[in-house]
Amino acid sequence: xxxxxxxxxxxxxxxxxxxxxxxxxxxxxxxxxxxxxxxxxxxxxxxxxxxxxxxxxxxxxxxxxxxxxxxxxxxxxxxxxxxxxxxxxxxxxxxxxxxxxxxxxxxxxxxxxxxxxxxxxxxxxxxxxxxxxxxxxxxxxxxxxxxxxxxxxxxxxxxxxxxxxxxxxxxxxxxxxxxxxxxxxxxxxxxxxxxxxxxxxxxxxxxxxxxxxxxxxxxxxxxxxxxxxxxxxxxxxxxxxxxxxxxxxxxxxxxxxxxxxxxxxxxxxxxxxxxxxxxxxxxxxxxxxxxxxxxxxxxxxxxxxxxxxxxxxxxxxxxxxxxxxxxxxxxxxxxxxxxxxxxxxxxxxxxxxxxxxxxxxxxxxxxxxxxxxxxxxxxxxxxxxxxxxxxxxxxxxxxxxxxxxxxxxxxxxxxxxxxxxxxxxxxxxxxxxxx
Amino acid sequence: xxxxxxxxxxxxxxxxxxxxxxxxxxxxxxxxxxxxxxxxxxxxxxxxxxxxxxxxxxxxxxxxxxxxxxxxxxxxxxxxxxxxxxxxxxxxxxxxxxxxxxxxxxxxxxxxxxxxxxxxxxxxxxxxxxxxxxxxxxxxxxxxxxxxxxxxxxxxxxxxxxxxxxxxxxxxxxxxxxxxxxxxxxxxxxxxxxxxxxxxxxxxxxxxxxxxxxxxxxxxxxxxxxxxxxxxxxxxxxxxxxxxxxxxxxxxxxxxxxxxxxxxxxxxxxxxxxxxxxxxxxxxx
Ligand SMILES: Cc1cc2nc3c(=O)[nH]c(=O)nc-3n(C[C@H](O)[C@H](O)[C@H](O)COP(=O)(O)OP(=O)(O)OC[C@H]3O[C@@H](n4cnc5c(N)ncnc54)[C@H](O)[C@@H]3O)c2cc1C
Ligand SMILES: Cc1cc2nc3c(=O)[nH]c(=O)nc-3n(C[C@H](O)[C@H](O)[C@H](O)COP(=O)(O)OP(=O)(O)OC[C@H]3O[C@@H](n4cnc5c(N)ncnc54)[C@H](O)[C@@H]3O)c2cc1C
Numbered sequence: 001x002x003x004x005x006x007x008x009x010x011x012x013x014x015x016x017x018x019x020x021x022x023x024x025x026x027x028x029x030x031x032x033x034x035x036x037x038x039x040x041x042x043x044x045x046x047x048x049x050x051x052x053x054x055x056x057x058x059x060x061x062x063x064x065x066x067x068x069x070x071x072x073x074x075x076x077x078x079x080x081x082x083x084x085x086x087x088x089x090x091x092x093x094x095x096x097x098x099x100x101x102x103x104x105x106x107x108x109x110x111x112x113x114x115x116x117x118x119x120x121x122x123x124x125x126x127x128x129x130x131x132x133x134x135x136x137x138x139x140x141x142x143x144x145x146x147x148x149x150x151x152x153x154x155x156x157x158x159x160x161x162x163x164x165x166x167x168x169x170x171x172x173x174x175x176x177x178x179x180x181x182x183x184x185x186x187x188x189x190x191x192x193x194x195x196x197x198x199x200x201x202x203x204x205x206x207x208x209x210x211x212x213x214x215x216x217x218x219x220x221x222x223x224x225x226x227x228x229x230x231x232x233x234x235x236x237x238x239x240x241x242x243x244x245x246x247x248x249x250x251x252x253x254x255x256x257x258x259x260x261x262x263x264x265x266x267x268x269x270x271x272x273x274x275x276x277x278x279x280x281x282x283x284x285x286x287x288x289x290x291x292x293x294x295x296x297x298x299x300x301x302x303x304x305x306x307x308x309x310x311x312x313x314x315x316x317x318x319x320x321x322x323x324x325x326x327x328x329x330x331x332x333x334x335x336x337x338x339x340x341x342x343x344x345x346x347x348x349x350x351x352x353x354x355x356x357x358x359x360x361x362x363x364x365x366x367x368x369x370x371x372x373x374x375x376x377x378x379x380x381x382x383x384x385x386x387x388x389x390x391x392x393x394x395x396x397x398x399x400x401x402x403x404x405x406x407x408x409x410x411x412x413x414x415x416x417x418x419x420x421x422x423x424x425x426x427x428x429x430x431x432x433x434x435x
Numbered sequence: 436x437x438x439x440x441x442x443x444x445x446x447x448x449x450x451x452x453x454x455x456x457x458x459x460x461x462x463x464x465x466x467x468x469x470x471x472x473x474x475x476x477x478x479x480x481x482x483x484x485x486x487x488x489x490x491x492x493x494x495x496x497x498x499x500x501x502x503x504x505x506x507x508x509x510x511x512x513x514x515x516x517x518x519x520x521x522x523x524x525x526x527x528x529x530x531x532x533x534x535x536x537x538x539x540x541x542x543x544x545x546x547x548x549x550x551x552x553x554x555x556x557x558x559x560x561x562x563x564x565x566x567x568x569x570x571x572x573x574x575x576x577x578x579x580x581x582x583x584x585x586x587x588x589x590x591x592x593x594x595x596x597x598x599x600x601x602x603x604x605x606x607x608x609x610x611x612x613x614x615x616x617x618x619x620x621x622x623x624x625x626x627x628x629x630x631x632x633x634x635x636x637x638x639x640x641x642x643x644x645x646x647x648x649x650x651x652x653x654x655x656x657x658x659x660x661x662x663x664x665x666x667x668x669x670x671x672x673x674x675x676x677x678x679x680x681x682x683x684x685x686x687x688x689x690x691x692x693x694x695x696x697x698x699x700x701x702x703x704x705x706x707x708x709x710x711x712x713x714x715x716x717x718x719x720x
Binding site: 125147 | 630635
């Protein structure tokens with residue numbers, strides 16, 4: 001049988017891959033969407049916030065049908081002490097229309113999103129693992145899979161295989177991530193009756209809330225926890241930098257167990273039944289860890305290219321947008337009949353002009369900052385001091401307010417190594433947040 | 436060329452099935468559907484015959500439209516054609532109505548793709564579990580009936596004869612018969628292959644043939660679906676979990692545990708029932 005050749009092969013049916021496959025299939029290209037899971041999303045997970053804007057850009061007509069859980073109307077941030085929290089948040093009816101973001105579960109969303117690509121004409125090949133790229137000189141010409149007669153050929157390959165990117169490694173643009181470039185997150189999906197969720201979180205019907213927490217809950221390591229409301233489940237998880245985990249020799253589930261005992265969390269999940277438990281890596285190297293984005297016959301997108309803004313827990317939207325851009329570049333390549341880097345670097349250009357690069361560049365110092373600063377200071381002593389300070393502020397115990405203020409400042413100074421140390425930390429932190 | 440029909444049913448993945456605590460019905464919602472696994476052993480055997488002798492394989496399923504997924508899986512493995520027999524009017528069928536419709540479908544497949552030499556069914560399904568559909572089809576179509584087959588030993592295409600091993604409770608029966616025949620497959624029959632990549636691509640592109648009631652010229656509508664199903668499920672319940680009143684000798688070294696077990700057994704009425712009134716001998720450690 002003569003070898004069939006496709007216009008494009010997309011490896012990985014996560015948000016990045018399905019967006020790419022959809023974009024190209026809709027333009028009439030012949031596309032194979034390769035996924036190792038039994039179906040897209042079968043084993044995928046994220047925290048749970050899905051953003052409307054970037055989804056709408058891809059599916060202007062159909063985004064409303066996406067299987068989501070709740071419209072997020074409120075976002076809370078908690079700075080955790082031992083058995084206390086300093087809280088901050090914002091709730092606004094304006095987040096409803098147009099909707100800003102939803103909570104979602106990947107098992108449902110990924111399947112639906114991939115189905116859009118399939119309906120547009122992409123050929124779904126699931127339960128199939130891409131094992132390596134097939135190259136000819138410096139050109140990628142196809143993908144090898146783990147099936148019999150498993151070689152597939154195409155003019156372009158879009159690498160969307162997620163954070164561990166086997167194919168990125170096989171291409172040599174990817175190395176093993178250093179332990180400080182990734183966080184390991186564990187997550188539980190906890191079933192709880194709808195009404196209970198709505199009562200406990202102050203919600204109506206399809207309204208949802210997100211809570212991000214850091215501080216004492218990550219046991220002195222750099223990490224962030226999350227608690228999101230789904231329809232009749234909660235998503236509870238925490239991600240911690242892998243180098244800190246290694247150093248402390250703590251198992252991720254131990255951190256989550258610890259989190260579940262915190263009085264701020266305990267009450268919210270009480271009586272819930274754990275339905276799922278899973279773990280996943282989050283790329284957190286930032287812009288400095290982003291590999292070359294395209295070459296002769298290939299583009300790399302989404303997590304595989306480290307395109308995650310972890311400060312704002314944005315990943316799926318960067319993944320989708322990068323997938324779309326790569327798809328558009330391949331469409332142009334097809335028009336020109338040239339799939340070399342010269343044309344495919346259109347993808348790089350699109351990324352460079354978009355919020356993706358701008359946001360990642362803005363926070364590019366963050367990774368370094370977290371790597372260098374003492375995690376115990378940032379995630380243990382300072383949050384604890386802030387909690388003590390506020391405790392003091394609200395406590396009416398006959399101590400004059402002036403003295404209280406001094407005490408409060410002292411807590412912070414002591415934790416931060418004096419006023420000077422604190423100021424330096426503040427400046428470093430500011431710089432890290434602003435490129 | 437041989438024409439083999441394989442009957443495949445899509446069933447809820449029983450590993451994930453739960454029973455509703457209040458209504459006692461199966462919670463099918465959200466349970467992934469899979470191909471009844473005995474049926475896939477039937478398909479594998481058909482594929483092996485195809486590999487060896489050449490054959491045309493038609494897969495038939497009766498079920499709702501999502502059963503298309505199972506049909507595509509069969510195509511990916513190497514079946515030539517897949518037929519989805521689907522219609523609201525077929526719904527609610529018991530084994531009588533199911534085997535009636537499947538027999539009609541096999542006849543129709545014979546008319547369209549050539550006379551059928553062999554039919555494979557699974558031993559039984561994971562959900563209905565009756566094992567009646569295969570024999571039901573064989574009776575209606577006057578096929579030689581070979582149930583509980585664990586091995587196809589020989590197929591003589593020239594002489595149109597087949598020899599199989601039937602797995603019986605107390606042994607194996609070696610049976611030879613003529614074609615056309617119907618075999619119900621056990622999992623011991625073979626190991627199901629994994630689809631090749633070209634197979635996967637063919638399946639991804641494949642659209643199953645769909646037959647509704649209207650596509651059958653000679654179907655008796657009083658014999659199909661709920662109306663054609665005399666079986667009535669009067670009641671179903673979840674067996675009560677009996678509390679176990681046994682004792683577990685944990686953290687006891689094995690020899691000590693054995694000694695204690697013997698002691699305890701002697702205290703029961705068991706030895707008496709067995710007529711062991713003799714003096715107990717000391718158990719050697
Ligand atoms: C705990 C956690 C919380 C998060 N929270 C959020 C959040 O709230 N909001 C947000 O926007 N983002 C969040 N993210 C980030 C987000 O999940 C990712 O950025 C996003 O999923 C990246 O999409 P992707 O398509 O690039 O990769 P993935 O979603 O990882 O998809 C990769 C796909 O490729 C498949 N695959 C991998 N290797 C192969 C292979 N060799 N052959 C075939 N298929 C293969 C995989 O099965 C998978 O389906 C979170 C991540 C984690 C881990
Ligand atoms: C107690 C009980 C209650 C039931 N209640 C209902 C009900 O309320 N509603 C309802 O819809 N069904 C119900 N059923 C299911 C229905 O009667 C059977 O599923 C159906 O008639 C097939 O019988 P089976 O699953 O036992 O197949 P078996 O006889 O065990 O199947 C043997 C083989 O026949 C073939 N086969 C069987 N069915 C099909 C098919 N549909 N397509 C292709 N090949 C097939 C397969 O090769 C299979 O391995 C019930 C069954 C039982 C036993």
